Amino acid sequence: DTEVTQTPKHLVMGMTNKKSLKCEQHMGHRAMYWYKQKAKKPPELMFVYSYEKLSINESVPSRFSPECPNSSLLNLHLHALQPEDSALYLCASSQKTSWETQYFGPGTRLLVL
Amino acid sequence: AQSVTQLGSHVSVSEGALVLLRCNYSSSVPPYLFWYVQYPNQGLQLLLKYTSAATLVKGINGFEAEFKKSETSFHLTKPSAHMSDAAEYFCAVKVLNTGNQFYFGTGTSLTVIP
Numbered sequence: 517d518t519e520v521t522q523t524p525k526h527l528v529m530g531m532t533n534k535k536s537l538k539c540e541q542h543m544g545h546r547a548m549y550w551y552k553q554k555a556k557k558p559p560e561l562m563f564v565y566s567y568e569k570l571s572i573n574e575s576v577p578s579r580f581s582p583e584c585p586n587s588s589l590l591n592l593h594l595h596a597l598q599p600e601d602s603a604l605y606l607c608a609s610s611q612k613t614s615w616e617t618q619y620f621g622p623g624t625r626l627l628v629l
Numbered sequence: 630a631q632s633v634t635q636l637g638s639h640v641s642v643s644e645g646a647l648v649l650l651r652c653n654y655s656s657s658v659p660p661y662l663f664w665y666v667q668y669p670n671q672g673l674q675l676l677l678k679y680t681s682a683a684t685l686v687k688g689i690n691g692f693e694a695e696f697k698k699s700e701t702s703f704h705l706t707k708p709s710a711h712m713s714d715a716a717e718y719f720c721a722v723k724v725l726n727t728g729n730q731f732y733f734g735t736g737t738s739l740t741v742i743p
Contacts (some may be wrong), residue, residue, distance in 0.1 A: 522672075522673075556717070556738070557736070558719055558733035558734065558735055558736050558737070559673070559719075559733060559736070561731070606672055606673065608678075617663075617675060618672040618673075618675075618731070618739060619675070620665075620672035620674070621672050622671055622672040623671070623672045625670070
């Protein structure tokens with residue numbers, strides 16, 4: 517099973533809402549990543565978790581809050597987002613933190629009104 | 630600093646024609662190199678990767694890429710384009726011993742003309 521799943525597929529939220537994105541993998545990978553992708557642009561790294569610990573935070577605003585409850589799950593909690601945060605949010609995982617091969621989920625398309 | 634450059638943000642080919650998507654990297658040591666494909670409204674899928682073994686790498690869907698150290702290139706090719714190849718293609722590089730950094734190119738949008 518080389519699948520990374522993400523829920524929901526689509527999300528519309530207001531600027532005062534609180535919502536969460538979920539990512540799951542059952543490949544035994546110990547590194548998990550959140551990316552943000554705008555249309556026609558490459559993914560931009562947001563966070564990296566290594567062995568359930570946050571190892572990289574690419575200066576992401578605090579309105580994005582990641583959480584890794586266990587080695588299979590990765591959440592991204594959203595609060596007080598801005599319209600410019602509308603994007604495709606991609607989750608990925610890799611076997612270790614070596615970044616050798618990342619497996620991506622299908623993404624959650626977020627629209628902030 | 631490491632970077633990856635994809636020449637041509639848009640490439641159009643006729644169905645059945647050769648596909649050539651260009652990727653050049655800048656690195657003082659041979660990196661790991663990757664090509665990912667992204668179909669509309671989907672996540673990224675790994676096409677192939679180079680990790681210092683054979684310089685000609687074969688991937689899925691008939692794609693292949695050749696690592697050329699002298700040219701610092703890792704161009705993606707496919708002998709005969711299919712309509713289903715229309716997608717966004719990203720080259721990516723990871724240089725060993727530089728910490729956890731992984732760089733994507735800016736992407737090339739491939740259009741296949743019937």
